[in-house]
Amino acid sequence: MHTRLPTWAILTTMNASIINIGDELLIGQVVNTNATYMSRALTAVGIVVEEVCTIGDNASAIQSAIERHLSLYDAVLVTGGLGPTKDDITKETLCRMFGSELYENAEALANIERIFAQRGFPMTETNRRQALVPRCCEMINNDLGTAPCMWFDVSAQARACTGQSAVAQVLVSLPGVPFEMEYLVDHKVVPMLQERFQLGTIINKNIIVQGIGESFLSDRLEEMEAALPESIKLAYLPQAGMIKLRLTARGTDKTTLQAQIDQAVQNIRTAAAEFIVGEDFESIPEVVADRMKRLNKTLATAESCTGGKIASLLTAMSGASEYYKGGVVSYCNEVKHSALGVAIETLDTHTAVSEETVREMAEGARKRFNTDYAVATTGVAGPTGGTDTTPVGTVWMAVATPEKTITKKMRYNGRRQQVIDRAVNEVLAMLARCV
Numbered sequence: 485m486h487t488r489l490p491t492w493a494i495l496t497t498m499n500a501s502i503i504n505i506g507d508e509l510l511i512g513q514v515v516n517t518n519a520t521y522m523s524r525a526l527t528a529v530g531i532v533v534e535e536v537c538t539i540g541d542n543a544s545a546i547q548s549a550i551e552r553h554l555s556l557y558d559a560v561l562v563t564g565g566l567g568p569t570k571d572d573i574t575k576e577t578l579c580r581m582f583g584s585e586l587y588e589n590a591e592a593l594a595n596i597e598r599i600f601a602q603r604g605f606p607m608t609e610t611n612r613r614q615a616l617v618p619r620c621c622e623m624i625n626n627d628l629g630t631a632p633c634m635w636f637d638v639s640a641q642a643r644a645c646t647g648q649s650a651v652a653q654v655l656v657s658l659p660g661v662p663f664e665m666e667y668l669v670d671h672k673v674v675p676m677l678q679e680r681f682q683l684g685t686i687i688n689k690n691i692i693v694q695g696i697g698e699s700f701l702s703d704r705l706e707e708m709e710a711a712l713p714e715s716i717k718l719a720y721l722p723q724a725g726m727i728k729l730r731l732t733a734r735g736t737d738k739t740t741l742q743a744q745i746d747q748a749v750q751n752i753r754t755a756a757a758e759f760i761v762g763e764d765f766e767s768i769p770e771v772v773a774d775r776m777k778r779l780n781k782t783l784a785t786a787e788s789c790t791g792g793k794i795a796s797l798l799t800a801m802s803g804a805s806e807y808y809k810g811g812v813v814s815y816c817n818e819v820k821h822s823a824l825g826v827a828i829e830t831l832d833t834h835t836a837v838s839e840e841t842v843r844e845m846a847e848g849a850r851k852r853f854n855t856d857y858a859v860a861t862t863g864v865a866g867p868t869g870g871t872d873t874t875p876v877g878t879v880w881m882a883v884a885t886p887e888k889t890i891t892k893k894m895r896y897n898g899r900r901q902q903v904i905d906r907a908v909n910e911v912l913a914m915l916a917r918c919v
Contacts, residue, residue, distance in 0.1 A: 497684045497734060498677075500526055501535040501557040503549050505564030505574060506660055509538050518563050518665055525669050530683040531559065532734065541565060546577045554638060554652040559677065564660030566614075566631035574657055575618060575634065582636065584620035592617060592632045595625050621657075624672050631659040633668050635676065653681070685738045689745050691729040691752055692768060694913040696759045698722050708751040713744055724905030726761070726768060726913070761913050768912045769797040775919045776807035776857075783915075784853035785811030786824050786845040788836065789863040789879060793908050809853045814845065820862075824848035837862050837874050839882075839891050846884035857919065858884040859911050865903045877903050881911040885918050 502522050508514040516538060523533045534557060539545045546565065553560045565574030579586055593615035600607040614630045617623050624633035636655040656673055658665050677683070693701060698720055702709075709718055715735045721728040731748050733741040753760065762771030776783055785794045785808075795811040798804050812823045817836055820826040825848035826841055834840040842862045850858035863879030870876035877896040882889055894910055896903045 497532055498530070498558045498681060499532045499534045500559040500561060501537065501553045502533060503537045503539065503546075503553060503560065503562045504660070505539055505541060505546060505562065507540045509564075510540050517662055518660065521662070521666055522561060522563070522669055525674055526561075527686055527688070529674055529678055530686045530734075531677065532686070541573065543573050543577050546574060547581055550578070550581065550655070554655065558653050560652055560655045561673070562655065562657045563665055566657065566659045572631075575616070578621070578634070578636070578655075578657060579618040582618060582620050584618040586616040587619050588612075588615050589617050589623045589632065590615075591625055592623055595627070595632070596630045599630055624668065624676075626659060626664055626668060628667050629659055629661055629664040631661075631664070633658050633672065635673075684734060684736055685741055687733040687738070687741050687745050689731040689749060689763070690765060691731070691749065691763050692726060692761045692765060692771060693729060693756060693759045694726040694761045694768065694909060696727075696756070698727055701727060701756060701759070704755045705752060708748070708755055711751075712748060715741060716744055716748055718748070723767075723909070724902060725907070725909035728766070761916050767797075768909050768916060770801065771916050772912050772919070773798065773801050773804065773807070775916060777803060779919060780807075781857060781919060782807050782809055782853075782855040784809050784849040784855040784858040786849035786858060786860040787811060787813050788815055788820070788845070788861060789865045790861045790904050790908055791815070793904055794859060794861070794912065797908065809855050811853075812849060820845060824852065835874070837864060837878060837880060839880055839893065842880040842882040843884075843889050843891055846882035847889055850884040856886055857915060859915050860884075861907055861911055863903075863907065865900045865907075867900060879903065879907040879910075881907060881914065883911065883914045883918055890914065890918070 502519050504516055504518055509516045519536045526533050537549055539549050550560065550562065562574065565572045593612065596611055596615055597607060600611065611630060617632055617634055620636065622635040624635055626632050634657040638652045638655055658668055702720065712718060716731060716733045719730045721730055729752065731745055733745050735741050761768055765771050787794055792813045798808050814820040814824055817831045820831065820836065820841065821828055824845050826844040830840050830844055842860050845862060846858045846860035849860060860882045861879060864870050864874055864876050866876035879894050879896065880891065882891045892914060894907065896906050
């Protein structure tokens with residue numbers, strides 16, 4: 485348990501930076517998911533993340549980065565370099581920077597002993613050293629791991645030790661193991677920041693748009709965007725076959741900010757209603773999942789060129805079993821016929837990549853899985869397999885509903901994965917508009 489301290493300051497806009505330490509991040513061996521998670525957690529409570537920095541396991545690089553960030557940001561969060569191995573040097577670097585010394589923290593040691601007892605392994609001296617923390621920090625117990633979290637009040641005396649004119653109020657050093665970091669951020673670090681600072685307000689609103697290019701959408705929203713108050717910013721976030729519009733409002737009066745966001749959303753709806761697929765979601769699969777569950781509808785998939793990507797995205801989300809019954813990856817004509825009931829005559833006459841085939845695929849999946857809806861895709865994702873009449877990037881897609889089956893033909897440019905991703909978003913957007 486940390487000691488409760490009085491609120492330090494009222495920061496109508498608290499800015500922060502994130503420093504992720506690890507050679508494995510720099511060489512691309514490990515994807516830096518920590519930065520994404522931390523940014524979202526901080527933004528959600530009104531802290532503006534202005535910089536993310538990735539550095540290697542090097543003491544001089546760590547010190548240089550921390551000194552620079554302390555001179556720029558109110559809060560600096562650091563992950564990595566806190567384990568038992570020789571390249572875990574963050575706490576020694578921080579100790580030297582703040583003119584402090586390492587000592588064995590009894591609470592941290594007890595936590596390490598508890599974890600090793602649960603695992604059934606003896607604790608070594610190397611593991612015991614993880615209980616050493618700088619005397620100038622506030623140790624935050626890591627309930628899920630052996631590397632403690634360290635909270636530094638960046639006082640005038642501590643800042644003087646860095647040789648910089650720092651503005652930071654706090655520096656927090658966290659372990660780099662994702663599930664440990666996530667637990668500490670959610671349950672300890674963010675609550676402490678909220679307790680010790682009076683933070684401003686940030687409101688985010690996502691609108692998913694599909695079926696219009698970014699430049700054309702920008703033209704439609706030009707007048708609306710020019711009229712936005714200074715407290716609101718609009719960002720265009722293009723993805724495969726879709727655009728996520730993100731409205732961000734920052735300030736101190738939550739009621740006023742929400743009213744401004746609501747008005748901006750209404751203006752976007754007026755300008756681009758026919759292209760809006762959903763709101764308050766990160767992706768089109770999320771929109772589909774929400775509507776299916778809310779309306780108690782069921783879905784099946786029949787995929788050829790998308791190779792099971794639709795099924796994968798849907799089942800990656802919790803609760804998919806409430807609406808998704810199953811699917812078929814019918815990559816060859818034999819399976820299109822035997823598993824989905826596509827007529828041999830259809831395949832012979834119109835080929836596998838045709839409106840007739842994709843229609844029968846969708847209707848066959850809906851019938852065989854006994855669902856309310858079914859989606860189907862067939863095409864040439866490339867880079868090989870195209871012909872003069874069916875070039876690479878050609879995709880036919882269909883949505884079978886209780887009343888009708890709708891089809892669509894698209895021709896995509898780009899690499900194989902881009903073609904697949906765009907086709908997936910396209911057909912799911914068709915489905916979302918049907919439901």
